[in-house]
Amino acid sequence: MSLKGLFNPRWPGVALFDLDGTLVDSAPDLAEAVDLTLRELGRAPAGLEKVRPWVGNGAKVLIRRALAGKRDWQPPRPEDDELIDSALEIFFKHYRHTNGKYARVYPGIKECLDHLRSCGCRMGVVTNKPQQFVAPLLEQTGLADYFELTLGGDALPEKKPEPAPVLHAMKELHGTVGTTVMIGDSDNDVNAALAAGIPCVAVRYGYNSGAAIDSLGADAVVDSLVELL
Numbered sequence: 611m612s613l614k615g616l617f618n619p620r621w622p623g624v625a626l627f628d629l630d631g632t633l634v635d636s637a638p639d640l641a642e643a644v645d646l647t648l649r650e651l652g653r654a655p656a657g658l659e660k661v662r663p664w665v666g667n668g669a670k671v672l673i674r675r676a677l678a679g680k681r682d683w684q685p686p687r688p689e690d691d692e693l694i695d696s697a698l699e700i701f702f703k704h705y706r707h708t709n710g711k712y713a714r715v716y717p718g719i720k721e722c723l724d725h726l727r728s729c730g731c732r733m734g735v736v737t738n739k740p741q742q743f744v745a746p747l748l749e750q751t752g753l754a755d756y757f758e759l760t761l762g763g764d765a766l767p768e769k770k771p772e773p774a775p776v777l778h779a780m781k782e783l784h785g786t787v788g789t790t791v792m793i794g795d796s797d798n799d800v801n802a803a804l805a806a807g808i809p810c811v812a813v814r815y816g817y818n819s820g821a822a823i824d825s826l827g828a829d830a831v832v833d834s835l836v837e838l839l
């Protein structure tokens with residue numbers, strides 16, 4: 611399908627959006643919860659700049675990265691399992707309070723969502739963020755009403771970059787391979803879309819490294835979603 615087709619009012623399609631780093635800049639909330647977790651474990655806080663590129667593979671990987679102090683965590687040894695599980699529980703406790711606290715909708719998002727809605731496009735969120743945090747963040751940022759479906763990273767056995775969540779959301783919204791598009795900020799989004807056989811629009815402003823996003827194989831790479839309208 612051409613991307614133009616989706617944005618044509620006479621051919622309403624299905625648009626699946628990534629959440630963190632695409633619709634909403636949520637890294638400050640996540641960073642505060644990560645740092646509160648690290649402090650509670652007697653460790654030094656990481657800070658927003660370090661945490662930002664750690665976001666995108668779900669909460670458990672975020673916590674593994676935080677415990678490792680770097681993005682490329684080693685596969686954990688069996689003796690680390692208990693630490694990771696208890697750190698994750700502490701993180702959830704703090705993130706319940708910081709989720710939505712500083713989060714901001716990126717420029718151009720509301721214009722894009724309003725336009726798609728006026729075209730009759732059906733919209734869903736497919737995120738690796740745990741399901742329990744998705745609705746509160748969408749409510750807090752005023753985006754909840756745009757979406758008929760939200761699929762968190764723990765809603766299915768597999769998360770992005772596997773195609774399963776994308777295919778599931780597409781089916782739920784009665785989309786087809788020819789009428790559905792994924793919009794995201796990271797290699798997980800592009801790879802999930804490619805594996806599902808649907809086109810993908812990547813945004814440059816998110817949490818994936820700016821240099822790499824152009825070479826991931828997205829059908830379009832934009833600085834703002836208003837460029838698509």
Ligand SMILES: O=C(O)COP(=O)(O)O
Nearest residue numbers: 629630666667668738739
């Ligand atoms: O929780 C995360 O890792 C972020 O997930 P998302 O970029 O898929 O929304």
Ligand SMILES: [Mg+2]
Nearest residue numbers: 628630631795
């Ligand atoms: Mg993202």
